[in-house]
Amino acid sequence: MLFGPQVPVAPTRPENVDGLLESILNPPAPLEPAPSERKKKKKRKEASRKSLDDKNAPSRSKRERVKKKSPSLPVPELPEVPKDMTCMYPSVWKMLKYRRKMTAGSLHKPVCVTGVDGFLAAWIVAELLLRGYKVRGTVQNTRDDVSKLYDLPHAKKNLTIVETSLLTAQSCDLAVEGCDFVIHTGTPTSCSVRDPFSELNEPGVYSISSRVHCIVPMMNNFITACIRAKVKRVVLTSSVAAMADHVDLSSSIDENAWNSTSSLERNPHFLSLKLAEEAAWQLVKNESMQLISVNPGTLVGPSLCNDKIPPGTQVIYDLIVGQYSALVDFNYAFIDVRDCAMAHVLLLENPDATHRYICVNRTVWMKEIVQILSKNGYSGRNLPYQVELPGWVAMLPSYGIQLGQVGVSLYSDDPHREADSPYSNSRLLDILHFNNIQGFREVKTTILDAASDLLKWKLLKPWDEDHVDFKCQCCNAPFTALRRRHHCRECGKLVCGDCSVSRAIVEGFEDAKQRFCDNCVQKSVPESLLRLQQATDQVHQRKAVIVLESLMENQNNHDLLARSNGIPILLQALHCPDDL
Template structure:
């Protein structure tokens, strides 16, 4: 298993749950491009998560990458998982995002805690990735919450402004690359933050205003101090393992990340002003 991790896909089979989602769809595409065989599953957002589904995972050699996600309903995807060299669990609790964006993240945090407890009790090889706001082009038919966030200053969705006041972001390509890198790296263990950019709402406003002057993007925000400084989220553990961000903050600012999402929305006719 460890020797195979160093040589990419090489025909190995992995399972991706939540494959119809923003990250999941990109991950499937990236895995296929790298020579993996992929078994993909699509989650019913109305299902209630049950940690006991992890009992269906093979104990030996399993590498489960959890994107702060909820655990699948018991017995939902027995066949696609068995016989796989690894499982990427990237399903998201969409029932939270449609009602309360903050509960979306609460749900993920609670699910990850439950997953760690279950993995320890049952001897599972669990690795989790905590990305910040995932931005970039998307191939799903609808806009994910993180894409709604990235275009909030253009659509004037003020409900989302507080989540952009002091925020962190990462490109979807880097998130997918990190998933695969940790699967293939024999020394990978534990939790990894995956975040390349930290910014304030003023940083985002300035960058997008320069790129899209036609949108007349707001530059003043009520009750937000303009001297506000960003709060970084360290990806040191991931970088120390040898991972490199393709969309790093030295070459790309947060507006560059958002611009790809904006252009995708334009192409799909989803940018309603």
């Protein structure tokens, strides 16, 4: 309760009344939402619009409804730094081996290799298959035995063999169709490399005129087919015979050399090799296709495909079986066939490879070959005596067959010669070193592998060394001055004379009947009778009859034939009208 007089007070006005009235009469504009809220609102509108469009639009497949990935943000480019090419001389850069290495086209496209049933081409196919390539091989006749090629690693999946006649242009087109890379070995193998042993046996088939008149058309057909098929690169197998007719210690042959001496009268097979390579270079002169030629010497080594003796390995075979009685100054431009095959593949892959490459390891004399064989298990064979005959002896028929072979020369050795061979192989060694290959195989390895291959194909019979056994392998009687050691020509074991009375015709010694030990007789009679009973191949039947007839000259073998019930079988074969 208030005491005293009551004084009236004027009513007070609330604060901010003017601002409040102004805000009611003129409301402020709404505040803008935050950026994140703006995006969400926009997305909701787009989603609602899209749902309405999807309802009106026709149904789409699942693949069409998959959202596309948003493009990645561009990466800012760095400023290009100018290259300093003056820091090193080109020759030094070349020595450092900073070079490109390419693969021969796509692994899905096949590499065509001609003449895959040949000595060299079979090893090329093996190397390509190991590197993962698909290979299309050609042969002149599909009836030839090429089953060994299908036993190579990856061959069943990546190897195809077709029949191709190089004398037919259409056949060449089918061989190289769809191929970017080709290795052509077929022409030299089939026509130009001299095979005097075949010429001697079948002169009508393997004649000089047939080679010279066929080789140039075959080369023209095949190289032209490669040009039509847009092939990028062809590696051609030629020979050192296309570079020189003959060499001596003063000769120096490089990749620019051409044979200007051979003619139809003098080494016509060398002339055919030169004409074939010249024709190939003329055809690609104005074309974009790259051509590389490999010029090997005497190819020696194991055979991969068949049991035919190559011309180079024939030299080793002749020395082992006693074809030569003494030494002559023959020398050979040796190269291992496996090294030559590797060179073909490396040149196919190297983009910097151009022109011609000499593929020769070094010169090897006949004397060195005989010494290697005699020190490594072949001393008991009929090797030549270590006596050097004068040069005119090489003109005799028994030696003259070697003259004219590819890579064979006749001149004496000089211990102070400057080079290992008259043929320069520096360009090819540069390719090998670039691929971390130190060089070619040792000559000793090549010779021994070739000799072992002759044993594997049963072209040579095994032969024990005289110092291996000191007693007979049949009766175990020790050898003495009266009981001399002999070799069985079938198994090669050391036996005494009493245990090797039988004589028979042995493969590899068809000129006369050879010594058979009693153990081989016990095996040969049942095997020959079984071969006669099977009656599948007349050639094998004829051989079986000849073996049995010669073994029956020893009366001790009659009982074995009777106990094997072989008398009626042998009589029936002898009176067979098929002239066994």
